Structures are given as structure tokens and as C-alpha cells.
Amino acid sequence: MTKRNATLVLAAAAMVTLAACHKKPVAQTPPPPPPPPPVQVEKPAISFFNAEPSSIDKGQGSSLRWSVTNATNISLDQGIGQVSPNGRRTVYPGETTTYTLTASNEGGESTTATATVTVNTPPPVEQPAPQPVQSAADMLAGQVKDIYFDYDKDDIRDDQQATLQGNATALKQIFAAHPEFMVVIEGNCDERGSAEYNLALGDRRASKAKEALVSLGVPADKMRTISYGKERPVCTDQSEECYQRNRHDHFAAAQ
Amino acid sequence: MKLLTSAILVFAAFGWLAAQQPGPPIQGVISGQGQKPAIAIPDFRASGGATAFMASFNETVRSDIENSGALTFVAKSLYPAQVPQQPSDLIGGALPPQAATQSPQGFRLADWGNAPVSANYLGIGYAAEQNNQFVLFGWFYDVSQAANLQGAQIFGKIYTGTLDENGAIQVAHQYAADILARFGVKSLIGTRVVFVSNRTGNKEIWTMNWDGTNQKQLTHFGTISAFPSVSPDGSKVAFTSWLRESPRIMIFSLVTNRELPFYNQRASMNCCLSLSPDGKHVIFSSTAAGGPAQLYIANPDGSGLRRLASSRSIDTEPKINPKTGTDIVFVSGRGGGNPQIYLMSEGGETQRLTDGTGDATNPAWSPDGTKIAFAWTRGFEPGNFNIFIMDVVTRKLQQLTNNEGRNENPTWASDGAHIVYANKRGRDSQIWTMLADGTQKKQLTRVGSNTTPVWAPAAQ
Numbered sequence: 176m177t178k179r180n181a182t183l184v185l186a187a188a189a190m191v192t193l194a195a196c197h198k199k200p201v202a203q204t205p206p207p208p209p210p211p212p213p214v215q216v217e218k219p220a221i222s223f224f225n226a227e228p229s230s231i232d233k234g235q236g237s238s239l240r241w242s243v244t245n246a247t248n249i250s251l252d253q254g255i256g257q258v259s260p261n262g263r264r265t266v267y268p269g270e271t272t273t274y275t276l277t278a279s280n281e282g283g284e285s286t287t288a289t290a291t292v293t294v295n296t297p298p299p300v301e302q303p304a305p306q307p308v309q310s311a312a313d314m315l316a317g318q319v320k321d322i323y324f325d326y327d328k329d330d331i332r333d334d335q336q337a338t339l340q341g342n343a344t345a346l347k348q349i350f351a352a353h354p355e356f357m358v359v360i361e362g363n364c365d366e367r368g369s370a371e372y373n374l375a376l377g378d379r380r381a382s383k384a385k386e387a388l389v390s391l392g393v394p395a396d397k398m399r400t401i402s403y404g405k406e407r408p409v410c411t412d413q414s415e416e417c418y419q420r421n422r423h424d425h426f427a428a429a430q
Numbered sequence: 431m432k433l434l435t436s437a438i439l440v441f442a443a444f445g446w447l448a449a450q451q452p453g454p455p456i457q458g459v460i461s462g463q464g465q466k467p468a469i470a471i472p473d474f475r476a477s478g479g480a481t482a483f484m485a486s487f488n489e490t491v492r493s494d495i496e497n498s499g500a501l502t503f504v505a506k507s508l509y510p511a512q513v514p515q516q517p518s519d520l521i522g523g524a525l526p527p528q529a530a531t532q533s534p535q536g537f538r539l540a541d542w543g544n545a546p547v548s549a550n551y552l553g554i555g556y557a558a559e560q561n562n563q564f565v566l567f568g569w570f571y572d573v574s575q576a577a578n579l580q581g582a583q584i585f586g587k588i589y590t591g592t593l594d595e596n597g598a599i600q601v602a603h604q605y606a607a608d609i610l611a612r613f614g615v616k617s618l619i620g621t622r623v624v625f626v627s628n629r630t631g632n633k634e635i636w637t638m639n640w641d642g643t644n645q646k647q648l649t650h651f652g653t654i655s656a657f658p659s660v661s662p663d664g665s666k667v668a669f670t671s672w673l674r675e676s677p678r679i680m681i682f683s684l685v686t687n688r689e690l691p692f693y694n695q696r697a698s699m700n701c702c703l704s705l706s707p708d709g710k711h712v713i714f715s716s717t718a719a720g721g722p723a724q725l726y727i728a729n730p731d732g733s734g735l736r737r738l739a740s741s742r743s744i745d746t747e748p749k750i751n752p753k754t755g756t757d758i759v760f761v762s763g764r765g766g767g768n769p770q771i772y773l774m775s776e777g778g779e780t781q782r783l784t785d786g787t788g789d790a791t792n793p794a795w796s797p798d799g800t801k802i803a804f805a806w807t808r809g810f811e812p813g814n815f816n817i818f819i820m821d822v823v824t825r826k827l828q829q830l831t832n833n834e835g836r837n838e839n840p841t842w843a844s845d846g847a848h849i850v851y852a853n854k855r856g857r858d859s860q861i862w863t864m865l866a867d868g869t870q871k872k873q874l875t876r877v878g879s880n881t882t883p884v885w886a887p888a889a890q
Contacts (some may be wrong), residue, residue, distance in 0.1 A: 179834065207517075269611070315723045326812065327763070327767050327768055327769075327789075328767060365550055366813065367813030368769070368789055368791075369761075369789065369791035369792060369815075369838065370656065370657070370768070370810070370881070370882070371657055371701065371746055371761070371791065371792070372744065372746060372747075372761060372763070372769045372789070372791055373724065374657075374677060374699060374701055374746075375672075375699065375701070375715065375717075375723035375744040375746050376763075377696050378722075378723065378746060379722055379744065380719075381698070382698070382717075382720075397700075400698050400810050401675070401676050401677075401698060402676075402677065402698065402699055403654075403672075406633070406654050406656070406672075407654075411662055411857070413684045
């Protein structure tokens with residue numbers, strides 16, 4: 176019933192009531208007006224909700240787009256909050272994330288939709304197995320061994336070849352890991368020959384070892400030679416064992 | 431009164447001595463004992479402050495005479511009881527035919543020519559303290575001329591020195607040198623020995639007088655310094671030092687004790703420099719060519735380098751002949767790997783001097799350029815070196831030491847009669863001198879380990 180009609184009805188009812196005031200007629204309560212007919216409200220609908228592109232690399236962004244009808248309250252999760260019915264939003268998820276769009280009306284009806292942004296992470300960098308940090312000098316002392324010679328001789332003996340090979344391998348590793356490092360090869364003699372001749376012989380022993388190592392691939396410019404002749408013995412007993420210990424090349428860090 | 435008398439005597443003696451002419455060298459000596467002239471010199475006495483030093487004086491005179499190799503010193507136990515001290519004490523003339531016990535035993539000059547003394551020459555004298563100096567009055571007589579005292583005196587001189595032990599020793603050296611000069615023996619006074627000592631904890635270059643006194647440190651590098659050699663005129667010493675990393679040659683003046691310029695080739699080893707007698711070039715051993723050490727000749731400052739020889743072995747220890755300046759001896763491992771001694775003559779031809787056995791090293795020329803002394807293990811195990819002398823022309827060999835420790839680095843004194851060398855018994859090495867016949871061995875050093883001695887002539 177329209178408002179006008181209702182007013183007319185009330186006015187008519189009032190006139191009747193007034194007309195009847197002369198006599199005390201029995202009032203008759205008019206029936207309550209009929210309840211208003213229910214408003215026809217439509218359910219919320221999400222026309223679309225997607226992420227473009229749906230797959231990104233970490234650090235890139237993706238555009239969320241949606242269109243919603245019949246909703247009074249539209250919101251996105253993931254901390255975004257309320258949004259307008261038709262919108263787009265760029266997101267930068269750090270990892271694969273599913274976004275949920277919720278649309279609801281006054282009647283409390285709601286509907287949701289989801290869109291997933293997949294984040295591609297590069298394969299993790301292979302960490303080498305943790306090793307104790309070793310200085311070049313420590314590596315030298317631990318892995319590069321003295322080479323021994325026969326009396327009055329400077330050639331590398333057969334029984335020293337294994338040491339030579341091992342030294343070559345170790346030196347190549349040391350120089351690769353420590354590019355500024357340099358080594359000095361010190362040639363020595365036992366005490367029996369003359370000091371003057373031994374000075375030259377120690378020099379030969381150091382040079383021969385260097386040549387052999389270079390031929391095994393050790394960089395020549397990383398090694399230099401010096402002779403101490405018989406001036407720096409490691410022992411002084413007059414025994415064959417001590418003489419052999421003194422007829423040697425020693426590998427030291429260059430200063 | 432006594433002082434006045436002494437003073438008068440001194441002045442009188444001085445006046446008398448001043449009138450004496452130095453005698454000519456003695457020709458045609460009469461040999462008493464063996465083949466060498468026999469000298470008798472009784473202990474000189476002294477007065478005043480000089481007395482304390484007479485033991486050193488007398489021992490030095492005796493030692494120098496004995497050590498010379500030219501004379502025999504008659505043992506003092508054979509001397510007569512009475513000892514003349516000055517010319518006025520002496521009696522001339524032959525022994526009277528009466529019993530010998532009646533004549534003064536010792537004051538008659540002829541007594542010294544008879545048994546048991548049997549001397550050919552007599553030295554007498556005394557010392558005194560005067561003007562805070564050590565003063566010596568010394569005379570020398572030819573016993574065979576005893577009949578005529580005046581003609582028997584060869585010389586009489588006054589010597590002065592500082593009034594201390596060193597002064598007395600130096601005066602003794604001078605008196606003995608004057609005696610030896612009469613027999614053509616060159617004096618060693620003023621000569622020095624350059625050597626290496628580790629007594630400071632590091633091997634440094636040292637010098638000392640030829641008799642072992644006045645040992646002084648020349649270098650103070652705190653590293654290894656070794657292998658000295660001396661120029662023939664005694665003015666320079668060259669040696670090898672690790673001061674600037676690799677072993678390099680350095681040259682010092684023995685006059686100023688300061689470093690002289692020498693340019694080292696870029697090489698892992700530069701060593702063993704020998705200086706020519708004319709001072710115009712040097713020869714040394716170097717690895718400048720990259721292979722084994724080789725011999726090079728250069729200007730005295732190291733410029734103008736030229737390779738002297740090419741071998742595929744170690745060539746080292748070159749020594750230029752100090753007389754000719756042209757031929758050199760050196761050590762090489764060519765042929766067998768064991769070091770031997772080679773001679774390279776002026777034309778460049780090279781011949782081996784030693785026979786190929788053992789290790790032969792440390793050659794050193796005699797001052798007259800005819801012989802070399804060297805160290806060799808011939809006949810012994812490696813390391814057991816002895817001193818040998820070889821006449822370079824005849825190749826005749828003489829062995830001077832025999833298995834008394836390790837004997838190396840012999841060099842000659844300027845008198846051509848003495849050799850200084852290093853002897854090692856046990857842990858330390860010491861410097862010794864001896865005559866070139868292997869006799870009269872005397873130890874000069876005792877502190878630390880001392881090696882590679884070089885006898886330097888008196889600076890001119």
C-alpha cells in the first residue's frame with residue numbers, strides 16, 4: 176500500500192471515528208497494515224578473480240584482478256583488506272601464495288574465490304662442506320716435503336719421485352688457493368765437501384727440483400731458488416744418517 | 431847516581447850504534463847443525479818497568495827465528511852459564527890452549543861456537559824502560575869471526591815500543607826480522623790474516639795480525655758472510671754474503687774498512703772472487719747463465735762481465751796467478767762429479783792438475799806463482815782433507831798434514847815460506863800457521879769456530 180493510500184485510509188478512519196463520537200459506538204480496531212513485502216536482494220557473485228602472471232620469479236610482481244557484483248563488502252586476505260568490487264592490485268609475494276577474495280552482502284551471504292601466485296626460487300647455491308681455514312704456510316709445511324740427494328750429486332733419485340709428484344700436486348693447489356704466495360726452494364749439502372763447492376752444489380739441487388716441478392705443471396714464476404751450501408745444517412753428528420738429512424732441498428715461504 | 435851512569439851508558443851506546451853501518455846479507459854461511467845456520471840468543475834481561483814483559487819478548491824472538499825455516503835456534507839449555515848483554519861484555523880471541531874451565535864461560539865470543547852450543551851466530555842485548563817506552567838494545571854477531579870482535583858484529587840497533595806486553599812483542603818481531611833479513615828471509619811484520627769467525631753467533635769476516643794478536647771484527651751483518659779473498663797488494667778483501675738474500679759478492683777496503691762498489695749479476699749465486707795483481711780485473715763464479723756455476727771475468731766493479739769458460743759442471747774457486755796475472759787455477763766437477771783442480775793458461779787451454787781421485791779443493795798460488803797449496807781427500811774418506819803443495823810446472827806433490835783432523839783452505843804468506851790454514855778436530859775449526867814443509871805448526875785462534883783464512887800482505 177502506498178503511503179498516500181495509507182494516509183487516505185487513516186483520514187477516512189479518523190472521519191468515521193469522529194462522526195461516531197456523538198453516540199458512543201463500539202470502536203473497531205482497523206487491521207494492522209500488512210508487513211512490507213520482503214526486498215528482493217541478490218546473492219554476491221565474483222565474476223572473476225585471477226593473478227596475472229600466475230607464475231613469477233622471486234622479486235617480481237603479479238597483478239590480481241577481480242570483478243564482484245551484489246556485494247557490499249569485498250575484501251582480500253594476506254593483509255590486503257577491503258577492496259572495491261572491481262579492481263586490480265599488484266602483489267609481490269616472497270613465496271607461493273594463495274589469495275582469497277571474499278564478497279558478502281548485507282544479508283550476510285558471502286562467496287569466495289582464490290587465485291594463486293606461484294613464486295619460482297632459483298635452486299639453492301651449493302655450499303661447500305665447511306673446512307677449517309688453512310694458511311698457505313700451513314699447507315706448505317704440512318704437504319710439501321723435503322727431497323734428498325746422494326753425495327756430490329744433484330739429480331733427483333728414483334726413490335724421491337713420489338715425493339716430487341706429491342709436492343707438485345700440493346704446490347699447484349696452494350698456488351691456486353693463494354695466488355700471491357711464493358715459495359723458495361733451499362738447496363743444502365752435508366758437511367763433508369768443501370764449503371765453496373757445496374755452495375754451488377746446493378744451488379744445483381734447488382734448481383733441479385724447480386725444473387722438475389715446472390715440468391709437472393707447477394708455475395715457474397711462483398718459485399725461486401737459493402743455496403745455503405753446508406752453512407745451515409739441520410744436524411751436526413758425523414753419521415751417515417745425519418749426512419743424508421743435510422743433503423736436501425727444503426721448501427719455505429718466500430719473504 | 432845509578433841513573434846518571436845508565437843515562438851516560440845509553441847515550442854512549444847510542445852514539446856508537448849510530449856509527450855502525452847495516453851489514454850486507456850474509457853469503458856462504460857455515461852450517462853448524464844440519465844444513466841451516468845455527469843461532470843462539472840467550473834470554474835478554476831488563477830493568478825497571480820493562481822487566482815484566484821480557485818473558486813474552488824472549489819467547490817471541492825464539493819463536494820467530496825457529497818459525498822462519500831458514501835458521502836453527504839452538505836450545506837454551508846448551509848455553510854457557512855467563513851471558514853477555516852488550517858489546518863491552520864480550521871478549522875476543524880464540525880459546526886459550528889451557529883448560530877451558532879457566533876461561534870465562536860465555537863472555538868469550540868463541541865459547542858460543544864450541545860444543546855444546548856450536549852456534550854460528552849470537553844475538554845479545556837488554557831492555558830498559560825509558561820515557562815511558564819499552565827500549566831494546568840488540569846486537570848480532572858472527573861467531574866465526576870471534577878472533578876480531580869489531581869485525582864480528584853484524585849489526586846493533588835500538589828499538590822502541592809501547593811499555594806493555596804488545597809493545598814488547600812487536601819490538602821482538604822487529605829484532606828477529608832484522609836478523610832474518612840477513613839470511614834473505616822476508617819479514618812478516620805488518621801482514622795480516624783475514625778469516626771467518628762465528629764467535630758472535632753469526633759468520634762474519636774478521637782480521638788479525640799474522641801472529642794471532644789483535645783479532646778484530648770487520649763485518650757486522652748478522653747473517654752468513656764467508657769465503658774471503660785478498661788482492662795481491664793487500665788493500666782489498668772480497669767475500670760472499672747472504673746479506674741481500676742470495677749469496678752475493680761484496681768488496682771491502684782493508685785500508686778504510688768500508689764497502690767498495692761491486693755490481694752483482696742477477697743470479698742465484700755469485701761467489702769466490704779473485705783479484706788480479708794489476709788491479710784491472712776480477713774473476714769469480716756465478717750462476718748468471720742459469721745452469722751450474724761458471725767462471726766469469728769482469729772489471730773490478732763487476733761491470734763488463736764476460737764468461738771465461740763453458741762447462742756443464744760446477745766451476746768455482748778461481749784464483750788468478752799473483753805473479754803473472756794470466757793463468758788461473760780453479761775447481762771443477764767436470765768429468766766425474768767429484769771436484770778436482772784445473773789450470774787454465776792464458777790461451778784458454780785447460781788441464782787437470784790432480785789425479786781425479788777424492789775431492790780436491792781450495793787451491794792457492796804461492797807468491798812467486800810457481801806452486802799451489804790446496805786441500806785434498808786423496809787416500810782418505812770424503813771430508814778428511816789434508817793440505818798438499820804441488821809445483822805447477824813439475825807436478826811434484828808434497829803432503830803437509832796427515833790425518834790430524836780436517837785441514838783446509840791453505841793460503842801463502844808473502845814470504846813464500848809460511849802457510850795459514852784451518853784445522854778442525856771435533857766441533858770447532860781453528861786457524862793455524864805452518865812452514866811450507868809441514869813443520870812449525872802454530873795455533874792462532876781459540877774462540878768460536880774459525881775458517882777460511884787468507885794471508886794478506888802488509889798494506890803498501
